[in-house]
Amino acid sequence: MYVTTLLLGLIIFLNIIFAFVVIFQERRDIGSTWAWLLVLLLIPIAGFVLYLFFAQNFRRKRLFYWDDIKKRGLDRGLKFQMSQFRSDQFQFKNNISSQNKDLITMNLLHNQAVLSEDNQVEIFTDGKKKFAALFQDIEQASEFIHIQYYIIQKDNLGKQLMDLLTKKAKEGVKVRVLYDELGSRRINKKFLQDLREAGGKVEAFFPSKYRLINLRLNYRNHRKLVIIDGKIGYIGGFNVGDEYLGLSPKFGYWRDTHLRIEGAAVYSIQTRFILDWNLASADHDVVYTPSLFPHLPSKGNVGIQIVSSGPDSEYEHIKNGYLKMITSARKSIYIQTPYFIPDSSVLDALRVASLSGVEVNVMIPDKPDHMFVYWATLSHIGELLKVGAKVYLYNNGFIHGKTIVIDDEISSVGTANIDFRSFKLNFEVNAFIYDECISQHLNDNFRKDIEVSSVLTLEEYQERSRWIRIKESISRLLSPIL
Structure with a gap:
């Protein structure tokens, strides 16, 4: 006793x-x-x-160092652009960029997100088309292939990717693959063996130091990036697995958003990959060479900043970008996200926008992939319904895209969801886009998705059962740590 x-x-x-x-x-x-x-x-x-x-709190730690990989050429370009913005001497190439100087300045000065305005962008919403294009680009690679995904599944699509990368490695192309250990927990050494034997390099982000024990388990690298020969970059929401081709019996059709980029924004995507790779690799073997950042002819006129955030950042850069975009809205806001668990700042900004007459549209899945997250999402969605926002439940499978479009002019596409985890705990990356055509294209996709979605009204929401209300309340209480 x-x-x-x-x-x-x-x-x-x-x-x-x-x-x-x-x-x-x-x-x-x-x-x-x-x-x-x-x-x-x-x-x-x-x-x-x-x-x-x-x-664990990584905000007191600095994990990535610019000088670690000696990118002196890029460093000079960054410092020059920062100097131009500070002295108000930067010459914008398009009106949309010029009209959003405050957002661009914030991303540049506090996240080292260089603005490039010579990009060409292709949007993918279907996994089969995205991976067909990606595999074609990989097939044509001649120098190097850098690949980073949160999830690489040990299934047919994953095997196709590994087989193709192994083939390219045997041809002498330098192949590097970075995956998140938790997200890609199903793959093993045997799955990666052929690629490594062919000369390809593979690393896991935040691997377990001890068997079955990983004290960094909660801090995952959620980024999805591909860089081919320094000329083509991919960024967005698709991971690697059969379910992303719409082959999952549970989810059915997989609706996501991914970008293929040609132009100077590829430099920034490459920089992000190298920083993550050198942190994960014991050899820190990628250093600045001109071949990694080749001269790129202008492919278009789309303005882009590549913005990163993570638990090691002093500020929540992507969330701050979202806030700046939302508060700048004059006419409309279109958001697609699989999880809607905003903190009070984002929720208040959306409520104020709706109350001010801005058309706020949010699309979420009508089915859960994580129960607590789903109920927490519905709880927060109710707050928007009360102030007149339009909420759509996607019925044609599962919607996983992470997009936000403001006034058909500026937009963001990437890996960050509207939730605490993406804002605070995960390593994320988004493309902030300053272009009317791309933004309107994204909104056209949203309107097409409405055709296979149902409208959630305030009346329907208020009629939910007491048991659902209890689950929402519990999930909302735990939402800051989900």
Whole structure:
């Protein structure tokens, strides 16, 4: 009896200590703080274990260093553009970029997101078409292929990709593949063996240091990037797996958004890959060479910034970009996201926009892939319905695209969802696009998706059952740590 009392007292004491750590040491936002306090209070021992695995704070650490890979040529270009913006001497090539100077300046000065205005962009919403184009580009590669995905499945599509990369490696093309260990947990050494034996290099991001134990489990690299010969770049929401071709019995058709880019924005995509690769690779073998950043003739006139964010960033760069876009809206906002769990700043910005007469449109899936996230999404969607926003439930399979379009003029496409995880915990990357044609194309896709979606009205939402309301409330309470 004495031992039991002593043990209980020790657990209570440790919980108090951890509570003080959460409140005073970690300096988290209030929502996350209360969520972790609730976990520690309700499940004392298990809560401590969860805290160790899921609550590290990388914002006090600097993981990526510009000088590590000695990209002196790009460094000079970045400093020159920053100097031009600070002195108000930068010469914009199109009106849309000029009209959004504040957003561009924020991304440039605080995220080193260089603006390029000579890009050509192709939009993919269908997995079969996206991977057909990607495989064709890989087939034509002559110098190098850099590939980074959150998920690479050990299935037919994954094997096709590995077989093609192995073939190119045997031809003498330098192949590097970076995957996230958690997202790609089903692949193994045998699956990668042929590529490595052919001379290709493969690395895992934040791998387990000890078998079955990974204290960085909660901080995943959610980026999806491909760079071919430094001339072509891919960025967007598609991972590698049969389900992204619409072959999953559970999800059916997979609706996503991905970009194929030619132009100087490929330099920025390449830079992002190299930084991630050198962090994951023990050899840090990629250094600046002109062949990695070849001269690129102008392919178009689309303005693009490649913006990255992650748990090591001082600021939530992609979220801040979203906020700046939302608050600049005069006519319309179109958002597609599989998860809608915004923090109070984004939710308030959308509510204010709707109350101000801006047409706010949000499209989410009508089926869950993660139950708690789904119920938390519905809870937050209700807040928008109350202020007159239009909400659409995608019925034609699963919508996974992460897009936001403002006034048919500026847009963002990438890997970041509208949720706490993408804003704070995951390593993400988005293309911020300053072009009317691309933005209108994205909105045309949204309007086509409306044809296979149902409208969620405020009346229907308010008629949901008490049990659904309970699940929403619990999920919303835990949403800062989902």
